[in-house]
Amino acid sequence: MKKEALSFPFPIIYRMFIALYSHYGPQHWWPGDTPFEIAVGAILAQNTAWRNAERAIANIKEKGLLDPYSLFDLPERELASLVRPSGYYNQKAKVLRNFLALLIRDYGGDLEKMGEEELSSLRDKLLAVRGIGPETADSILLYALNKPIFVVDAYTMRIGGRHKLFPEKASYGEVQRLFMDNLPYDVSLYNEYHALLVRVGKEHCRKRSRECSSCPLSSFLPQ
DNA sequence: CACCAGGCAAGTA
DNA sequence: TACTTGCATGGT
Numbered sequence: 001m002k003k004e005a006l007s008f009p010f011p012i013i014y015r016m017f018i019a020l021y022s023h024y025g026p027q028h029w030w031p032g033d034t035p036f037e038i039a040v041g042a043i044l045a046q047n048t049a050w051r052n053a054e055r056a057i058a059n060i061k062e063k064g065l066l067d068p069y070s071l072f073d074l075p076e077r078e079l080a081s082l083v084r085p086s087g088y089y090n091q092k093a094k095v096l097r098n099f100l101a102l103l104i105r106d107y108g109g110d111l112e113k114m115g116e117e118e119l120s121s122l123r124d125k126l127l128a129v130r131g132i133g134p135e136t137a138d139s140i141l142l143y144a145l146n147k148p149i150f151v152v153d154a155y156t157m158r159i160g161g162r163h164k165l166f167p168e169k170a171s172y173g174e175v176q177r178l179f180m181d182n183l184p185y186d187v188s189l190y191n192e193y194h195a196l197l198v199r200v201g202k203e204h205c206r207k208r209s210r211e212c213s214s215c216p217l218s219s220f221l222p223q
Numbered sequence: 224c225a226c227c228a229g230g231c232a233a234g235t236a
Numbered sequence: 237t238a239c240t241t242g243c244a245t246g247g248t
Contacts, residue, residue, distance in 0.1 A: 046230040052246060053229085087245040091231085133231050153229050169238095198229055207227065 012165065013182035016217060017189070020196040023216040027195035030143035032057075035111040037066060042139040043095050043132070044086040055085035056092075068109035072100040095131030102129055115145040123149070134172045142194070148187045150179045151194040155201030162205065162212065163221040 010018075031050075032038040037057065044053040059082040060066045065074065074082075080093035100109075102125065107113040114122065119141065126137035134152070141147040152175045161168040166178055183189060204215035212218060 042229090045228090047228065048230085048244090049228040049246070051228090055246090085245060087228090088230090088243050089245080091243060095231090131231065135230065139229080151229085155229070194229085201229090 011182035012221070013179055014184075015220065016165075017183070017193050017196070019216060019220065020200060021192060024196055024199055026192060027199055029191060029195035030139075032143075035115075035144040036068065038144040039099070039111060039140045040066070040071075040096065042136050042143065043099060044083055044092055046088070046092070046136060048087045053086045056083040056089075059083070059085070068100050068103050072097065072104060091131060095129070098129045098131055102126075111144060115147070119147050119149065122147075134176075138176075142187065142190055146187050148185055148190060150176050150183070150190045152176050152179070153194070153198065155197050155205065156194070158207070159197060159201055159205050159217070162209075163217065163223050165221070 009015075030038045030041065031054075032041050040060070041053055041057060044056045057066070060071070063082070065071055065082075071079065076093050076097060079096060080089045083089050083092050083096070086092060103109055103111065103114060106125075117125075122145075123137055123141060126132050126140060127134065132140075138149045138151045141149045142151055152172050156175060156179075157168075157170075160166050160175060161170075166175055170178075179193070183193070200215060200217065204212055204217075212223070
């Protein structure tokens with residue numbers, strides 16, 4: 001009796017991960033040498049092609065300024081000119097400074113120390129920084145600090161919406177909960193899953209959709 | 224030329 | 237709460 005519990009199917013959210021991972025393999029995210037570079041990249045990548053964020057980081061690295069104090073000591077105008085290729089450069093210079101101010105004031109400029117703080121209170125502190133919203137906060141938490149939080153982005157919304165895993169207009173928090181409630185609580189899994197969604201989204205689920213027909217998900221997902 | 228890319232905040236109703 | 241707009245470079 002109760003044998004049927006053993007054969008209860010995995011949730012579709014979990015099966016989608018298996019399918020993507022089987023098809024693409026590990027994505028090795030986040031590209032970046034240090035947690036600090038990853039956090040900076042998360043801000044510079046906002047609504048921007050990753051290639052352009054990379055150029056901005058390269059500019060900072062070339063000048064040997066990729067550390068919290070050097071960047072914070074830089075005049076805002078100079079910082080803006082370094083991150084210019086990532087777009088929205090005036091805003092992003094401010095956001096970087098806002099983030100650096102928190103990092104320096106509360107954690108001595110040490111991301112590792114920031115990572116010692118408990119997840120939900122740290123998330124609130126990141127969200128309180130001007131220019132850091134839910135996706136950027138969660139990207140820093142997951143990819144720079146290895147915290148167990150699922151990152152939702154435009155691809156996640158588009159793929160899930162198109163395949164009717166949730167309503168098109170679902171909120172960030174609703175989608176995040178849907179994924180986390182249907183997956184093992186596991187940092188590496190969240191890491192790979194988000195990266196895989198970006199991968200399949202880039203190739204098969206762009207805004208101006210070039211037919212989702214050949215996408216590796218269409219075999220078992222609605223639509 | 225138009226459209227898009229690993230968002231966010233501020234203003235309006 | 238739910239929409240709209242400004243922010244901006246570089247690729248297709």
